[in-house]
Amino acid sequence: MGRRRGLVAALAAVLAVGVVGVWYGLGTPTATTGSQAAPPAGPPSPSLSPSASPSPSPSLSPSPSPVPSSPAVPVVPARGNGQFTYSGTGGERAGTAGRLVRYTVAAEQGSGVDAEEFALAVHRTLADPRSWIAGGRVSFQRVPAGQPSELTVHLATPGTTDTMCAKRGVRTRGEVSCRGGRDVIINLKRWQLGVAWYPRLADYRDMVVNHEVGHFLGNGHVVCPRKGAPAPVMARQTFGLEGCAQNPWPYPDGRTYVTGPAAPR
Template sequence: MASSSPPPPTTVVVPVRGNGAFDYATTGGERVGTAGHLVHYVVATEQGTGIDPALFAEAVQRTLGDPRSWIAGGRFSFQRVPWGAASELTVHLATPSTTDTMCTRRGVRTRGEVSCRGGRDVIINLKRWLLGVAWYPSVAEYRDMVVNHEVGHFLGNGHAVCPRPGAPAPVMARQSFGLEGCVANAWPYPDGKTFVTGPPAPR
């Protein structure tokens, strides 16, 4: 009797560019976090990414609502609002080409590979959203990290570096480029109480 072989791995195809237009999530969500400044935000996905804005919105809300996210510090809470409502932050999911265009306008070079934040906009690169990076435990954990990282910039946090080998990486470290000897960590407050950081990154 012939032994069955596992199916071949699924290849993820990442569209390099969309049309530059965005579809916005039309529903809001409950407030996450109970203290601090309430950030109202909207969520959008570029046409051509193949990602439903409602599904991306749910993922962003799940990350920001986790007790290990920025809400653990008590300084910020978040509420997703529908497109058209008053907001101070927009979280975009964009193809690599559009990410480059949007980030360059905001003074950040992403080279088709990474994400950025500029002003009231967070732009998540579709390539990283779909593929993560090789040194991260899973794509799901990478997604938590990149949302927390870029929203962390919006909240006023600069880059940090790994404090020591084997320590959890600060969420504000450039984990998309490597871990510098730290252990992958997607959360500002991994235990729900203690903010993990490191020395400021050189400018």
């Protein structure tokens, strides 16, 4: 009986030791042969995502503003063939009083200017209320080629202008226009290029038509009356203003004729 109790006690002790061993085995993992234990966690690796304030990307220089191109300067032929194309259209009478002047319009072949285009420009000038019609002594009507007329307004190349004007006793040297008898000859060079003191070419064109038609009407050259005054349309404005202000019209306000002392001969 005593031996049996001793055996039971010994068996109970062995079981207790096994239970404790199993408990500790579950709590502590053992390393597998040949493996490497995981390293302890360290501080986080530096972030590779973009920073909150990214460095600026290389700047792209703005494209330079386009430089305005200057208007193309018309090429003026030195001489045409001396033949003219006449306008085949007419127009309403400009002005209601005074002598009626019927006129035709022609552009030299090879000038690069259409006869009808030139005819409209001449008509606009002579029909303007500041032109010669404002004086009440003359009116104008453009008529088609072939109809009776008292005046022909030509647009001619510089060489042809010289030839035509020389026959009428006027030297133009390829630079200016003239009037002779029943003909007004507008120099293509001046029509296309104007002069520096007339910034607007359209104003110069009005002036030169009024000036040469003024000669046809019997008006001679005059000079600037005083500094700063409007230049008389019969002054030689193609050569300069003599201290006056540019003015393309005989009656710039539609009522008052602007003139000055007669030019020395």
